[in-house]
Structures are given as structure tokens and as C-alpha cells.
Amino acid sequence: MSIMSYNGGDVIAMMGKNCVAIACDRRFGIQAQTVSTDFDKIFEMGPKLFVGLPGLATDTQTVAQRLKFRLNLYTLRENRAMKPKTFMSVVSNLLYEKRFGPYFIEPVVAGLDPKTNEPFICSLDLIGCPMVTDDFVVSGTASEQMYGMCESLWQPDLGPDDLFETISQALMNAVDRDAVSGWSAKDYVIEADKVTIKTLKARMD
């Protein structure tokens, strides 16, 4: 039994033209048993900044709360919204503090710069090593499947609607090959002026 696949779950983030998208499955399970189908793994950290926290569910909740705490204090002190790149460093720092007894999550960050609206995505491992890419990042129990789907489906400079389709198909087909992920999905498409949240009807098995 692996700790990272005890609860199951996946997150993908993709880069588009002046937009980003982040999506997660919604299953909460205990090994093979599905307990609920509305457990979101993506949390809003700012009007255009989202973080996905797949992995052990208890750590998903705890890290989301602790990150929000640190972000709130930053916002109060600096009196401005945090940039996504800075947020990545905050996540990295929080995780490395627990280097020898880590949180069992591998986060994904997606957002737009508050001032310039430049899109940004990155992922980190469970002890905080950051990786910034300009195409897509994946994390979770179906990561191998998601890599395959993303490599095939992603293209640069997709508009918001095309990006939504691409990320949805990549996530849904990947989790259909994973016994501990799926049971519906949620997509966030983040543009300069709005965030579109869609819940996807998916296979419930």
C-alpha cells in the first residue's frame, strides 16, 4: 500500500494563450472504497491564483489551510496580491520545512500575474522542489496516464474554449485508466477578466 495512492486523486494544469486552466478529479476514497464524489483538490488562493493538492487527503486539507494562512499574512503586510511565482516559493518553503517528515502531496500551481496577467503554471514534489514549465504539469495517481494524454493533446496558444476541451479530455481519459481516481471532475479556466468553473459529468466507476 502506497501512501500517495491511499486516497487517490489527480490534478492537471495547462498553459494557453493569455489564460491557464487547472482541473482535478473529485473522488475521495479509502483504498478501493469510494467515500464521496465531491472532494475538490483545487483551492483558490487569490482571484487569479489556484493551487491543486493531490495526494493524501488529510494533507490536502491541512496544506490548503496553512498556505491560505501564509498568503493572507503576506497580503496584509504587502497590501497587494501575491504573484504566482512568489506563491510557488511559499509552497516550496512550506514543504521543505517538513523535509524529513513530509506532507504527502505533490502540488500544482496555476495562475495569472495580478498586474501583467502573464500566465504561469508549475508543479512541486512532496518536499518542495519546484518545476516551471510552459506547456502542462500533472500530478497524482494517474500521472503516467496524464503525461501520455497531455503529450498527445496539448498544443501551444490554445484559447480558453479549446484549452477547456483539451484539459478536460486529457484528465477524463487518464483517470478512466486509474482505479482510484475519477468519479467526476472540475475544471477552472482562468482568464484576465474571469474564471470559468465547470463540473464535468464523467464515468462514476
Place this chain on the structure above:
Amino acid sequence: MRTNNMTPEWMDSEVSTGTSIMAVEFDGGVVVGADSRTTTGSYIANRVTDKLTKVADYIYCCRSGSAADTQAVSDIVSYHLDFLQSETQEPPLVRTAAHLFKGMCYQYRDQLSAGIICAGWDKKDGGQVYSIPIGGMCVQQPFAIGGSGSTYIYGYVDSVFKTGMTQEECMKFVTNSLALAMMRDGSSGGVIRLAIITQKGVERKVIVGSDIPRFYEG
């Protein structure tokens, strides 16, 4: 314990038909059903597996547990039944098939991980369902459920089952039960495969996608 973390988890995991299987007897035959998911660890190796295996013209078995073990055992039982048919010049009895399964599963109980439901139709006793769980006991039942997904539907099947159901009612019963099990069990899913075995022969059906019944989805 995984000492090597360079390879993905599924490369060191045994192939298992996690599973939800079921069989119900009615007057004139049986309905057998199964999901279609095979997993190696949490990777779904096959999402359209056929777990309903023919062992004789009118006798099928539903397989759960280790894919290798159940395939090997059902191949051997199928051979024995075929040989018996040549000797007796008659189709084999369902109880014979069930006892052959029992014999193997009991004798090799320490080495096998196989849960089997053997069901079919014969001229002598009509439709019959035999349950051969892990350990190798054999018991005839009006209906049987098995596999990891069956644990989620014991209450449902006990509350819905009634004697004297028609073929259509049995098919609905199996379909609804398996749909509920597939929803809750991570090791079960895919499509619902049915086989209806009567004097007329075997009718195979597959229920896919939006035809699979949906219930409360939390």
C-alpha cells in the same frame, strides 16, 4: 515494501480482477453478470475484460481474485468437462462443474486466490447457481454475489431479491446491483457484461455508458 521506487507501482503488482460478479437463478435458466475492470495495482490494465468464462456449452463461471489463478483453474475445469462430455455423450451437469471447481480451489487453497461463481443450465435440475469463495467451499444458492465490489451491495440484494422472478426481472436485478457495486468499488468498473443461459443456449449482452443505471452520486 517497495525497495525500488524508480519503477511505477503497477510494475510490481499482481494482476487482479478486483471485481463485482453475480449470478441469479430463475425458472428456466440463470443470469450471470460481471463488471469489466482488471487492475495491476491501481492501473487499469483492461477496462473491457470479459470475466464470464465458458466452461461448457451451458455452464459459465464468473471469476474474481487473481486473474492468473482463475484463468488457470477455469481452463482445467473446462478441459475436464469436455472430456466428461466425450465419455458420457451428454452435456455435463452444473453441479459437476461446481464440484470440479471446488476440488481444485480446496486442494490448492494455500496457493490460490480465486473466488468463483459457477452457474448454468442442465436438463436434470434446470438453472443453478453455485458459489465457490476463497478457501474452496461450495454451496448452491438462489443467487450469489462475489468479488471486492460485492461487499457494498449485500444490503441492496437482500432487500430487493424475491423468489419467482422472471428472466427480465433477474436481468434488471443483476444490472442494478452491479451498477451500485461499480460506483463504490475502485476495483470494479467499465461495462456490465451479462450472459443469460437457458435451454435455448447462451445470450450475451453488454451494457455500456449511459445505459448503465445511475443512482445517488453523492
